[in-house]
Amino acid sequence: MLNKNISEKVIGRLSLYGRLLDAQIADNVSYIYSHQLAQKAGFSAAQVRRDLMAVGYTGSPGKGYATRQLLESIRAFIDAPTGQGVALVGIGNLGRAIMAYFAGRQLNLTIKVAFDTDPEKVGRVIHGHRCYALDEMPEVVRQENVIVGIIAVPVAAAQGVADRLVRAGVKGILNFAPVPLHVPLDVYVERIDMTMALEKVAYFARRKLNLRNE
Amino acid sequence: MLNKNISEKVIGRLSLYGRLLDAQIADNVSYIYSHQLAQKAGFSAAQVRRDLMAVGYTGSPGKGYATRQLLESIRAFIDAPTGQGVALVGIGNLGRAIMAYFAGRQLNLTIKVAFDTDPEKVGRVIHGHRCYALDEMPEVVRQENVIVGIIAVPVAAAQGVADRLVRAGVKGILNFAPVPLHVPLDVYVERIDMTMALEKVAYFARRKLNLRNE
DNA sequence: TAGATTGTTAATCGATTAACAATC
DNA sequence: TAGATTGTTAATCGATTAACAATC
Numbered sequence: 001m002l003n004k005n006i007s008e009k010v011i012g013r014l015s016l017y018g019r020l021l022d023a024q025i026a027d028n029v030s031y032i033y034s035h036q037l038a039q040k041a042g043f044s045a046a047q048v049r050r051d052l053m054a055v056g057y058t059g060s061p062g063k064g065y066a067t068r069q070l071l072e073s074i075r076a077f078i079d080a081p082t083g084q085g086v087a088l089v090g091i092g093n094l095g096r097a098i099m100a101y102f103a104g105r106q107l108n109l110t111i112k113v114a115f116d117t118d119p120e121k122v123g124r125v126i127h128g129h130r131c132y133a134l135d136e137m138p139e140v141v142r143q144e145n146v147i148v149g150i151i152a153v154p155v156a157a158a159q160g161v162a163d164r165l166v167r168a169g170v171k172g173i174l175n176f177a178p179v180p181l182h183v184p185l186d187v188y189v190e191r192i193d194m195t196m197a198l199e200k201v202a203y204f205a206r207r208k209l210n211l212r213n214e
Numbered sequence: 215m216l217n218k219n220i221s222e223k224v225i226g227r228l229s230l231y232g233r234l235l236d237a238q239i240a241d242n243v244s245y246i247y248s249h250q251l252a253q254k255a256g257f258s259a260a261q262v263r264r265d266l267m268a269v270g271y272t273g274s275p276g277k278g279y280a281t282r283q284l285l286e287s288i289r290a291f292i293d294a295p296t297g298q299g300v301a302l303v304g305i306g307n308l309g310r311a312i313m314a315y316f317a318g319r320q321l322n323l324t325i326k327v328a329f330d331t332d333p334e335k336v337g338r339v340i341h342g343h344r345c346y347a348l349d350e351m352p353e354v355v356r357q358e359n360v361i362v363g364i365i366a367v368p369v370a371a372a373q374g375v376a377d378r379l380v381r382a383g384v385k386g387i388l389n390f391a392p393v394p395l396h397v398p399l400d401v402y403v404e405r406i407d408m409t410m411a412l413e414k415v416a417y418f419a420r421r422k423l424n425l426r427n428e
Numbered sequence: 429t430a431g432a433t434t435g436t437t438a439a440t441c442g443a444t445t446a447a448c449a450a451t452c
Numbered sequence: 453t454a455g456a457t458t459g460t461t462a463a464t465c466g467a468t469t470a471a472c473a474a475t476c
Contacts, residue, residue, distance in 0.1 A: 007467080008414060015413040019392060033433070042394040045433095046469055053435065061434040062476035084416050097311035101408060109416055147419045150412070172419025174412055178233060180256040186425070188418035190411050194315060197404050198364070198388055199229040200222060202298050202323055204402035205361045205386025211400070221443080247457070259457095260445055267459065275457040276452035 006054055013051050014074050016041055021071040033064040075108070085112035085144050087170065089161050090152035091121050091131060094176060098152055099127040112144050117157075134164060141168040150174045151181075162189075220268055227265050228288050230255055235285040247278040289322070299326035299358050301384065303375050304366035305335050305345060308390060312366055313341040326358050331371075348378060355382040364388045365395075376403075 020040050024032055034052070035045040052065065057073035059065035086102075088095055088111050095114070102111055114129045115137060116122060122133045132140050140146075149165040151158055151173060158177035165173060172188045175181055178195045234254050238246055248266070249259040266279065271287035273279040300316075302309055302325050309328070316325055328343045329351060330336060336347045346354050355363075363379040365372055365387060372391035379387060386402045389395055392409050 008418070009467080011414050011417050012407075012410050015410045016392075016394075016407070019409070035433085040394070042396075044469065046471095047467095049434070050436090050468085059434060060476055061474080062432065064433070078413060078417050080416065080420055084420075086412070086416075093311040093314040097307040098408070100307040102412070105409065107409065107413075109412055147423055148412070148416050170419070171422040172415040174408075174415045178230075180230075180254070182256075186422045188415060188422055190415045190418075192406060192408065192411055193226075193230070194312070194406065195233070195319065195321065196226050196229045197406055198300070198316070198323055198362070199292060199321075200225050201386040201388045201402060201404045202294065202300075202362050203225050203292050204222070204404075205384070206294055206298075208385040208400045208402055209361055223443080249457085258445065260447095263458070264444085264460090273458060274452055275450080275459090276455085278457070 010051055010054055011078060013041070013043065013047075014055065014078050017048070017051070018071060018074045018078070021067050021074070024067050025071065029067055031064045032067050032070075034059070037065075079108040084109050084148060085146045086110065087112065087137075087141055087144075087146045087149045087165070088114045088129070088152065089116070089134075089149060089165070090154075090157075090176075091116040091118075091126055092152065095152040096127060098150060098176075099129060103127060109148070111150075112146060113140050134161070137164055138168045141165075141170065147171045148174070150176070152176045155179045224265050224268055225292060227255070227257065227261075228269065228292050231262070231265070232285060232288045232292070235281050235288070238281050239285065243281055245278045246281050246284075248273070251279075293322040298323050298362060299360045300324065301326065301351075301355055301358075301360045301363045301379070302328045302343070302366065303330070303348075303363060303379070304368075304371075305330040305332070305340055306366065309366040310341060312364060312390075313343060317341060323362070325364075326360060327354050348375070351378055352382045355379075355384065361385045362388070364390070366390045369393045 017037060020037060034048045038045040038048045041048065055073045055077040057070050086109055088098060091114055099111055102109070111129060114126065114131045115134050116131055117134055121131045124131050147170055149170040151161050153161050155177050158175065158179050159181060162173060162181045162183055166183055166187055171186065173181065173183065175189055175191045178193045181189050183189055231251060234251060248262045252259040252262045255262065269287045269291040271284050300323055302312060305328055313325055316323070325343060328340065328345045329348050330345055331348055335345045338345050361384055363384040365375050367375050369391050372389065372393050373395060376387060376395045376397055380397055380401055385400065387395065387397065389403055389405045392407045395403050397403055
């Protein structure tokens with residue numbers, strides 16, 4: 001499965017379909033059409049059908065897709081078979097919010113270890129996670145078999161933390177610091193830039209307002 | 215300026231260029247080439263030149279772009295002339311982290327008002343922001359002339375909050391709830407889905423690991 | 429069966445990159 | 453001037469959508 005050439009966007013959409021299907025199953029919906037899923041997700045039906053083809057689950061004309069089996073196929077496709085541990089670096093306001101956010105969810109992914117430079121925090125248990133010093137990273141990350149890291153530190157520290165994560169063997173980084181990271185080709189980086197997002201929203205909000213006034 | 219047909223991606227990149235230029239100016243760099251900016255941003259030089267064309271600032275062959283003037287042009291292009299207020303809905307862990315995050319930055323955008331359903335929070339001042347009840351939204355939002363909202367409430371409440379924001383006159387929404395919102399065409403929505411992002415990272419981290427092992 | 433939906437290819441669309449004359 | 457960079461068009465690339473035979 002993993003070696004097919006699937007684009008980033010498809011994986012993101014599959015993750016969304018998974019959650020929408022969860023809700024459908026909770027509502028006892030056993031079959032769903034591509035156009036229904038499309039409506040909920042905000043995409044076209046053709047898009048949905050194409051994405052679902054990628055996971056290898058086949059619907060049937062007239063009936064649609066069996067929600068439960070489709071969800072299983074999507075999970076089998078995007079999730080690790082055994083569950084995956086995640087390392088969080090930075091336990092400030094944002095880091096703690098991230099901990100709380102992912103703790104509440106029933107995910108295949110769990111924040112297993114947390115790191116911070118603040119000696120006040122190191123050694124303590126925060127939101128149920130033991131907090132380690134950065135120097136302990138290579139040991140802890142390898143021991144827990146973690147290949148995914150989250151960076152929630154200030155801009156100035158972000159690249160240094162990324163370097164440490166990479167050296168410790170991490171292969172994927174979710175970066176909340178508003179700065180591009182330079183990493184080797186065998187490491188995947190996804191950025192969440194809240195400043196950029198808010199500036200985009202502000203820009204297009206004004207545009208929408210102006211269009212109406214014209 | 216606002217009526218040109220600029221894509222979302224360009225606006226996002228301009229926001230990034232702005233911050234990179236800030237850092238350059240702080241380092242007393244007065245001219246920069248497109249390929250230098252491109253390297254820092256992680257794009258191609260052609261991409262950068264095309265984006266900068268959009269803001270209408272002209273560099274000169276041989277010298278490059280004057281950092282200070284370019285930054286001014288970018289700011290004039292994407293920022294509102296007077297500064298913009300933002301409404302935050304949901305003052306849980308995430309909401310407070312968002313407050314702290316944007317409070318620290320020197321942005322044209324400021325969180326002006328915050329809303330929550332929790333009667334414990336309503337009326338109090340949190341992170342310097344007075345907290346209002348949802349019912350006060352139409353009044354407060356109009357009074358403060360806010361057209362941008364941030365949704366940081368649980369999934370189940372997100373669509374309801376979006377409807378309220380829209381009714382209050384908000385034209386752009388930054389949505390942190392992992393669910394697509396349905397809003398009128400004259401409202402712009404940007405979604406930050408941390409679960410989706412983390413699942414993508416986990417998927418591609420495993421792929422990177424496997425590619426190496428093959 | 430008739431009607432609607434699926435899987436899948438071809439056509440379309442938009443965004444990125446390559447290329448190059450004009451310019452400092 | 454020579455060399456490198458800019459603004460801008462044309463070529464390329466990839467992703468989305470339209471279309472339709474096969475199927476329930």
